[in-house]
Amino acid sequence: MLRRHLTRTRLGLVLAVAAGVLLGAVFGQPGNGRAASEAVPKNKTLPTISGAALVGQTLVATHGTWSGSPTSFHYAWSRCDTTGAACLAISGATGKIYTVTASDVGHTLRVTVTARNADGATTATSAATAVVPTSGCPSATGPIAVTALVPPERLQITHASIAPSLTRSTNTIRIRVVIQACDTRPVQGATVFVTPIPYNQFAAAQGTTGADGSVTLTEARRSGFPAARHQRLLAVFVRASKPGDPALGGVSARRVVAFRFGHH
Numbered sequence: 001m002l003r004r005h006l007t008r009t010r011l012g013l014v015l016a017v018a019a020g021v022l023l024g025a026v027f028g029q030p031g032n033g034r035a036a037s038e039a040v041p042k043n044k045t046l047p048t049i050s051g052a053a054l055v056g057q058t059l060v061a062t063h064g065t066w067s068g069s070p071t072s073f074h075y076a077w078s079r080c081d082t083t084g085a086a087c088l089a090i091s092g093a094t095g096k097i098y099t100v101t102a103s104d105v106g107h108t109l110r111v112t113v114t115a116r117n118a119d120g121a122t123t124a125t126s127a128a129t130a131v132v133p134t135s136g137c138p139s140a141t142g143p144i145a146v147t148a149l150v151p152p153e154r155l156q157i158t159h160a161s162i163a164p165s166l167t168r169s170t171n172t173i174r175i176r177v178v179i180q181a182c183d184t185r186p187v188q189g190a191t192v193f194v195t196p197i198p199y200n201q202f203a204a205a206q207g208t209t210g211a212d213g214s215v216t217l218t219e220a221r222r223s224g225f226p227a228a229r230h231q232r233l234l235a236v237f238v239r240a241s242k243p244g245d246p247a248l249g250g251v252s253a254r255r256v257v258a259f260r261f262g263h264h
Helices: 001-028 034-039
Strands: 042-045 049-050 057-063 065-067 070-081 097-099 108-117 120-125 158-163 174-180 185-188 193-195 205-208 214-220 233-241 253-260
Touching: 001 042, 042 120, 057 108, 065 108, 065 185, 174 193, 174 233, 193 214, 205 214
Parallel strands: none
Antiparallel strands: 042 065, 049 057, 057 097, 070 108, 108 120, 158 174, 174 185, 174 214, 193 205, 193 233, 233 253
């Protein structure tokens, strides 16, 4: 009786072990690496880059979408040839934001994102940007938003006119200024500052150019006009700049124009 009971017990243990082996073969055993490999992040949509590929402009990367619930993302920017191949890592460019430099001219840019979780890491690389041009001009034609201009391109003060015609009794003047860039394309959004030389003849004024690249500024007479008994010209200092740029840096331009007095 005791021997028969032990025999049934041994048979039960054998069957239990066999069942365990079979289930392990079907579902995988903990620690065999299979379950972990299935939990490593997998890329579903590639990373992207937004922003204009122009010197001085900022590019922003997104990490795309992933399965596997990544817990962290690492970014690495690369400088590539004009086709987006032959890429080399850019030293220190490991954030999601990258500012285009003069070294990038003639190249495209790509960003590689590494997604990581407790089970491992996987990488995915974005499509290439457009080739960074040698000038700071955006492509296409027509008006240019001043925010799209970067060095070495500069604003151009191409035209200035005054109304009405100046006389010694003039109390108010309107000065119209036209700002262009990139082969006579009008610039919209440029800040224009105008003041007579010497100062205190007419009030200084500042405005913003429209889609045609022009702005008209109205200035009231001050006590210093006329500046001299035999004055025949009104000299005016004009500065055009991009908002946020240094007054004398970036794409800014400066010019002195002179308006002749009309007949009394």
